[in-house]
Amino acid sequence: MPVSPVQSPAELLSGSAETGHGIEQVSLSAIATEYGTPCYVYSKAALLAAWHEFRDALAPLSPLLCFAVKANPNLAILNLLAGEGAGFDIVSGGELARVIAAGGDPAKTVFSGVGKSHHEMVQALQAGVHCFNVESPAELHRLNAVALNAGMRAPVSFRVNPDVDARTHPYIATGLKESKFGVAWEQAIALYETADRLPGLAVRGIDCHIGSQITELDPFAQALDRLLELAEALIQRGISVDHLDLGGGIGIRYRDETPPAMNDYAAVLIGRLQGRREKLLLEPGRRIVGNAGLLLARVEYTKTAGAREFALIDAAMNDLMRPALYQAWHEVRSVHNEGTPRRFDLAGPVCESGDILARDRDLALKEGSLIAFLSAGAYGSSMSSNYNTRPRPAEVLVDGTRTHLIRRRQQLEDLWKEEQIPSAG
Ligand code: LLP
Numbered sequence: 001m002p003v004s005p006v007q008s009p010a011e012l013l014s015g016s017a018e019t020g021h022g023i024e025q026v027s028l029s030a031i032a033t034e035y036g037t038p039c040y041v042y043s044k045a046a047l048l049a050a051w052h053e054f055r056d057a058l059a060p061l062s063p064l065l066c067f068a069v070k071a072n073p074n075l076a077i078l079n080l081l082a083g084e085g086a087g088f089d090i091v092s093g094g095e096l097a098r099v100i101a102a103g104g105d106p107a108k109t110v111f112s113g114v115g116k117s118h119h120e121m122v123q124a125l126q127a128g129v130h131c132f133n134v135e136s137p138a139e140l141h142r143l144n145a146v147a148l149n150a151g152m153r154a155p156v157s158f159r160v161n162p163d164v165d166a167r168t169h170p171y172i173a174t175g176l177k178e179s180k181f182g183v184a185w186e187q188a189i190a191l192y193e194t195a196d197r198l199p200g201l202a203v204r205g206i207d208c209h210i211g212s213q214i215t216e217l218d219p220f221a222q223a224l225d226r227l228l229e230l231a232e233a234l235i236q237r238g239i240s241v242d243h244l245d246l247g248g249g250i251g252i253r254y255r256d257e258t259p260p261a262m263n264d265y266a267a268v269l270i271g272r273l274q275g276r277r278e279k280l281l282l283e284p285g286r287r288i289v290g291n292a293g294l295l296l297a298r299v300e301y302t303k304t305a306g307a308r309e310f311a312l313i314d315a316a317m318n319d320l321m322r323p324a325l326y327q328a329w330h331e332v333r334s335v336h337n338e339g340t341p342r343r344f345d346l347a348g349p350v351c352e353s354g355d356i357l358a359r360d361r362d363l364a365l366k367e368g369s370l371i372a373f374l375s376a377g378a379y380g381s382s383m384s385s386n387y388n389t390r391p392r393p394a395e396v397l398v399d400g401t402r403t404h405l406i407r408r409r410q411q412l413e414d415l416w417k418e419e420q421i422p423s424a425g
Contacts, residue, residue, distance in 0.1 A: 389412075
């Protein structure tokens with residue numbers, strides 16, 4: 001059972017390909033038999049180990065750690081983290097409702113996102129969120145009006161754009177000057193002065209989020225230095241903030257990346273923040289759940305096409321979108337070695353040429369074999385869709401020798417229950 005965090009994808013697996021892999025003390029073939037495939041499977045121990053490592057490394061700063069709900073919004077996972085004292089980072093009214101349904105505390109929840117609607121602002125004010133991370137002047141003025149109308153003061157931070165290069169995939173780098181996210185560094189002071197004067201707002205913090213799957217420390221150090229610079233400039237102008245929110249973004253190993261060790265990441269933050277009065281907030285997602293989950297699938301057919309050999313599997317891009325969307329690499333393992341390894345492309349049944357979940361993998365498999373896509377705990381299930389009228393997969397949480405179904409497989413009727421055929425005439 002993983003008692004330390006999974007650092008390398010295959011560490012999530014127990015057993016061997018000879019005897020059949022499992023998660024903790026449960027075999028993956030037993031899970032496939034009981035719950036069917038495709039199926040997301042998570043290890044409770046691995047999830048908690050990652051959370052504890054994060055929490056313990058930063059303990060000297062007593063930060064508020066707000067799990068980024070978008071990484072994995074399953075109620076069972078949110079509930080587990082809420083039980084560990086986690087706060088949450090949300091980007092929609094839907095995520096707020098989930099946090100509440102899972103037993104999370106809105107007072108430990110920060111509301112990020114560039115396009116908060118009027119309705120979402122009202123909902124979050126009434127729930128009593130910890131802070132709104134505001135991303136534009138227009139949003140600031142709307143939030144002020146909404147709060148005044150409700151007879152309240154909205155707690156605010158600006159998500160500032162520190163213009164540091166996170167050196168990650170362009171689709172998930174967010175801290176650059178021309179990104180749609182955040183407010184420009186040059187505008188920040190003037191915006192804080194405005195916010196400080198508006199009667200419906202209470203300035204609480206400074207926020208940034210420079211990107212995701214960041215595998216170097218330097219971008220975090222640079223971003224934090226810029227936040228501290230801004231905090232000082234604001235103090236000079238008589239505005240003091242209670243917290244500094246450095247966002248999420250710390251990466252994991254999918255293949256051969258070397259993401260920072262938690263203690264090294266923590267040292268960068270502790271070195272800069274110890275002794276300061278502002279509280280640290282962080283919004284980690286991937287680092288907590290990414291390597292604690294896998295997608296279990298079954299081979300339907302094998303087929304050769306010219307020089308290539310395909311394994312056609314029952315999971316597809318609608319279940320795990322990252323390979324098609326970002327050319328992301330997920331490690332694939334046969335649950336049992338069956339035959340001699342051959343080189344396969346693993347393709348799903350969706351009618352798109354992009355529906356390839358992995359290319360050129362040497363695997364010992366045949367029709368009916370089970371395979372596992374590793375490092376699928378973050379942005380796997382949460383980005384899944386019903387494309388091609390495919391029900392979203394089941395999700396299972398393993399805890400020692402026990403399994404819990406934490407999301408039942410969608411039934412076909414679920415897929416069209418909101419639709420209607422207009423009555424004739
Ligand atoms: N805070 C904010 C404001 C964010 O936008 C995000 C992620 C996070 C925190 C959490 O970042 P993390 O610690 O998980 O890196 N779908 C992409 C990732 C998109 C990330 C979006 N924002 C993927 O599958 O790689």
